[in-house]
Amino acid sequence: MADSIYKKRIADSLLERKLKSTGAVLVEGPKWCGKTTSSEQQAKSINYVSDPVAFNKNLILAEMNINALLEGDKPRLLDEWQTIPQIWDAVRYSVDHSNGIGQFILTGSAVPLSDKEKEKIHHTGTGRITHIKMRPMSLYESGESNGTISLGGLFENAPKPIFSECNLQLSDIAYLICRGGWPIAKEYALETAYSYYEAVTETDISSVDNVNRSPARTQRLMRSLARHQGTQATIIGIKNDMAANDISSLDEETVVSYIDALKKIFVIEDMASWNPNLRSKAAIRTSDTRYFTDPSIAAAALGIGPADLENDLNTMGLFFETMAARDLRVYADALYGNVYHYRDSNGLECDAVIHLRNGKYALIEIKLGGQKLIDEGAASLNKLASIIDTDKMQTPSFKMVLTAVGSIAYKREDDVYVVPIGCLMP
Secondary structure (H helix, E strand, O other): OOOOOOOOOHHHHHHHHHHOOOOEEEEEOOOOOOHHHHHHOOOOEEEEOOOOOOHHHHHHHHHHOHHHHHOOOOOEEEEOHHHOOOHHHHHHHHHHHHOOOOOEEEEEOOOOOOHHHHOOOOOOOOOOEEEEEOOOOOHHHHOOOOOOEEHHHHHHHOOOOOEEEOOOOHHHHHHHHHHOOOOOOHHHHHHHHHHHHHHHHHHHHHHOOOOOOOHHHHHHHHHHHHHOOOOOOOHHHHHHHHHOOOOOOOOHHHHHHHHHHHHHOOOEOOEOEOOOOEOOOOOEOOOOEOOEOOHHHHHHHHOOOHHHHHOOHHHHHHHHHHHHHHHHHHHHHHOOEEEEEEEEOOOOEEEEEEEEOOOOEEEEEEEOOOHHHHHHHHHHHHHHHHHEOOOOOOOOOEEEEEEOOOOEEEEOOOOEEEEEHHHEEO
């Protein structure tokens, strides 16, 4: 089913590995990020479950003979499976009784959330169905990063010196933030995020669980989240920010409901806190850091473009952090890792900690660039490294200041790498 002009994605290798080790793989993530196209490359037959032409027939088959939806060469792609939730149990049962691997690929841009939909799923799928989260394209996937500095290579080879050049300028980064990682024709790129934002606020946030939610209130929430991206903003703080422009009463439960719905359709993806063993007695803050799945969503929510970011570098720094978090998550997935943040009661912070399955980890600060900010980031990284109890856990594999701009990637005398995002790859 492969497309001859398909642009490869990092998730492709993850899907291939999963299909060789389990019966079914669920590929989930935001709409328009490329889940279906990527999955089509490895599928040998496809059922576009939500296709308007065939949907009514699929609904009837789901009630009368659901196995008919699963028939076809394997692996069989069941696209937007969640529109008929009982497909989940049918896939799980088929895998369980076939003893085969690589049977099914399921894609979904929403998690079934309503009580009625949950009733149609009776088994978690543990051991039969594994998950892959796909996000909008990283800069390496879209071709803006030259890929000369490998995260995996740093985990293996640090503290060796590095050197590479990067040509991205501040104006390029501002454009890439607003364009986002949507895999579409570049001439329409800046419009895609606005179209996505409109779809989320007008329909998607309500259709995910058939709960009627106000588009205007959703817009206020997304604007508030855009202003608070990269922070540990509380529900109370977000509610108060929204309430300033909300003519009706607004309680915390409502805000939580809206945020949960946005998470279910993969619009926002908060970053969990890292909990290392420390020599310090400082209390580790456990609140999640708030991020959109892609920085362009935040730009669309605030109605700003590349020129606005260039004219307000403090705001641009927050947006760049969201883009860096997106890319680091994509790259970490390829390395069997997760990305966390660190913050303690002494005010010490680390923007990103990549922690691999084998226990290795790296400390990363995210900065726009400039010597002053790089020095501040390096000092923070070295301070955090100094209080980690290495009798109970490994020393950091490497420390990095990840920058938006900068002509070269190099290693400082204090063993901190400085790497422009335009050089990075998994």
